[in-house]
Amino acid sequence: MQHYQIEPIGYIQSPYKQKFAIPRQPRLIPEAKAKLIFNPTFNREEFVRGLDEFSHVWLLFRFHETADKGWSALVRPPRLGGNEKKGVFATRATFRPNAIGMSAVKLDGINYKNGQLSLELSGIDLLDGTPIIDIKPYLPYSDSLPDALGGFADDRPETELTVEFTPQAIAFCQAQSAFPELQGFISSVLKQDPRPAYKKTKEGIQQYGMTLHCFNIKWQIEGNCNIVLEITKQSA
Ligand code: SAM
Numbered sequence: 001m002q003h004y005q006i007e008p009i010g011y012i013q014s015p016y017k018q019k020f021a022i023p024r025q026p027r028l029i030p031e032a033k034a035k036l037i038f039n040p041t042f043n044r045e046e047f048v049r050g051l052d053e054f055s056h057v058w059l060l061f062r063f064h065e066t067a068d069k070g071w072s073a074l075v076r077p078p079r080l081g082g083n084e085k086k087g088v089f090a091t092r093a094t095f096r097p098n099a100i101g102m103s104a105v106k107l108d109g110i111n112y113k114n115g116q117l118s119l120e121l122s123g124i125d126l127l128d129g130t131p132i133i134d135i136k137p138y139l140p141y142s143d144s145l146p147d148a149l150g151g152f153a154d155d156r157p158e159t160e161l162t163v164e165f166t167p168q169a170i171a172f173c174q175a176q177s178a179f180p181e182l183q184g185f186i187s188s189v190l191k192q193d194p195r196p197a198y199k200k201t202k203e204g205i206q207q208y209g210m211t212l213h214c215f216n217i218k219w220q221i222e223g224n225c226n227i228v229l230e231i232t233k234q235s236a
Helices: 167-174 182-191
Strands: 010-013 033-038 056-062 100-113 116-122 131-137 162-165 206-212 215-222 225-233
Touching: 056 116, 162 167, 162 182, 167 182, 167 225, 182 206, 182 215, 182 225
Parallel strands: 162 225
Antiparallel strands: 010 033, 010 131, 033 116, 056 100, 056 131, 100 116, 206 215, 215 225
């Protein structure tokens, strides 16, 4: 059997510093902005000549955080509450042979500054540091399939959670001039209920923490309401 070596073309700088809280698919949180930084072999403008004519791109990437943790033929999609098993090739599971993922994301800009080529992206579902193995333009005439069947993942996941902020959390967000969309971003992340399926059925108040950009965020869930309790900046 033939094996192949792949040289990543670049990597992602993302606000998502841990897997927890990343949406399950791209574009569910449009405020999630990221940069794709090109690696030295591909760090030339000619690699992206013409790409600015497209609004969206496909990213092919490696699930690098979990790639060494193996895979199995059957997985439990969170969409089915973690109770039912489906074949790995019938899912978008991260634990899969070759650990390759694909996401169609919005292309907001192309930069070549101080000798570094980068893409500005939004609506991403990728962890900080994710290695990118290829980029392709999204072709609406061929890639958009309105009549396609979505199987057990047919509809966009609906969220029922509301989000509230304590006065401290609001004041903190308003003071972050370098992150004008911070409050909206946190709100969108929490609305989609990032908890694992088995926690969603738990009764009572549950407290959680996550890091977005350089901010540590603590919140609690009471019924259907997320309350953002405290936000602090990580020390440099
Ligand atoms: N859109 C991609 C696809 O369909 O191949 C990814 C779908 S996968 C279900 C999305 C999840 O991958 C996210 O919720 C996050 O937990 C996880 N993830 C994102 N980047 C990752 C990385 N570099 N390594 C491991 N897991 C990652």
